[in-house]
Amino acid sequence: MRLVFRADAGIAIGSGHVMRCLTLAHAFRDMGTEIAFVCSDGPGSMIDRLREDNIPVSALSADRPEAIDALGPADVLVVDHYGLDARWETSARDATGAQVVVIDDLADRAHACDVLIDHNMGRAPSDYNGLVPPAATVLTGPKFAMLRPEFAASRPNAMKNRVGRIPRQLLIAFGGTDPDNWTGRCLESLASLPAAGSLDVRVVMGPSAPHLGAVRRIADTAGGQVTVVSDVRNMAVEIASADIAIGAAGISALERSVLGLPTLLAVTAPNQAPGSRALVAAGAALCIDPDDLLDSISRGLEHMRAADTLAAMQSAAAGVTDGLGTSRIAETILAHGR
Numbered sequence: 001m002r003l004v005f006r007a008d009a010g011i012a013i014g015s016g017h018v019m020r021c022l023t024l025a026h027a028f029r030d031m032g033t034e035i036a037f038v039c040s041d042g043p044g045s046m047i048d049r050l051r052e053d054n055i056p057v058s059a060l061s062a063d064r065p066e067a068i069d070a071l072g073p074a075d076v077l078v079v080d081h082y083g084l085d086a087r088w089e090t091s092a093r094d095a096t097g098a099q100v101v102v103i104d105d106l107a108d109r110a111h112a113c114d115v116l117i118d119h120n121m122g123r124a125p126s127d128y129n130g131l132v133p134p135a136a137t138v139l140t141g142p143k144f145a146m147l148r149p150e151f152a153a154s155r156p157n158a159m160k161n162r163v164g165r166i167p168r169q170l171l172i173a174f175g176g177t178d179p180d181n182w183t184g185r186c187l188e189s190l191a192s193l194p195a196a197g198s199l200d201v202r203v204v205m206g207p208s209a210p211h212l213g214a215v216r217r218i219a220d221t222a223g224g225q226v227t228v229v230s231d232v233r234n235m236a237v238e239i240a241s242a243d244i245a246i247g248a249a250g251i252s253a254l255e256r257s258v259l260g261l262p263t264l265l266a267v268t269a270p271n272q273a274p275g276s277r278a279l280v281a282a283g284a285a286l287c288i289d290p291d292d293l294l295d296s297i298s299r300g301l302e303h304m305r306a307a308d309t310l311a312a313m314q315s316a317a318a319g320v321t322d323g324l325g326t327s328r329i330a331e332t333i334l335a336h337g338r
Contacts, residue, residue, distance in 0.1 A: 017080045206230060263279075
């Protein structure tokens with residue numbers, strides 16, 4: 001069997017689409033399945049990262065994202081791209097004869113697919129009524145989050161080690177690129193908060209993040225209280241070591257949830273808003289206000305550092321997902337192919 005993934009990454013859109021496809025790709029490669037990617041080239045594309053993992057990649061010029069000829073033969077085509085819809089998926093199926101699996105977050109357009117996955121909290125299969133064929137299998141909710149196996153593997157120890165621990169380690173992570181510099185803005189806010197002086201701050205950014213240099217300069221003025229790392233390959237270790245976090249919603253929020261890490265959430269893209277509200281409603285996170293960042297971070301940290309509150313948020317976060325969604329999705333795809 002050959003799986004072909006169609007997904008893009010970039011400075012503006014971040015790395016999330018490619019990273020979650022890469023997680024699923026590794027699961028299938030471990031089963032002995034042939035995998036390949038088709039990605040648009042350009043700054044932040046992650047094509048080099050894929051090739052470092054010995055994954056074949058066909059690079060498209062940025063002006064032809066709808067190209068189908070680069071797909072090659074495929075038994076399963078996995079599409080994770082906001083710019084593609086049922087028209088493209090129908091043409092791709094006609095060209096390859098492949099089973100079509102769509103990964104979506106928006107529920108805003110029609111898809112010609114056999115399987116659709118939307119792992120966002122609060123999403124229901126009925127949200128895709130009329131948008132997918134009647135016979136399509138629709139998998140929704142964090143139960144189907146595509147997370148790397150190290151998250152589920154780290155879950156027991158991470159939860160055990162957090163019991164009764166005084167919060168001292170703060171993780172700041174806003175995805176691979178953070179084009180709006182949430183990281184820098186949060187660090188500047190923390191520098192104005194006396195209560196944050198007892199926290200050791202660890203910042204994780206991608207190597208192509210446009211504000212990485214500026215963030216490092218801010219860290220240099222923090223007297224060793226702030227550490228900045230980039231190109232992290234095992235995010236589970238970073239999350240397991242932290243007591244509280246400030247970060248983006250989306251897939252990274254679900255990574256933190258597996259390990260029971262309470263978070264001050266920022267909605268960095270409109271499609272993250274429903275899932276963010278659901279995480280807050282579940283008691284797993286609090287939202288920060290971009291128009292009142294200093295005060296909302298101050299109030300959030302004060303709230304989270306209360307022992308009873310922190311324990312309740314840890315439990316709520318861990319209840320969001322167990323981190324085994326990738327294997328559930330793989331089983332579904334294999335069942336469709338039989």
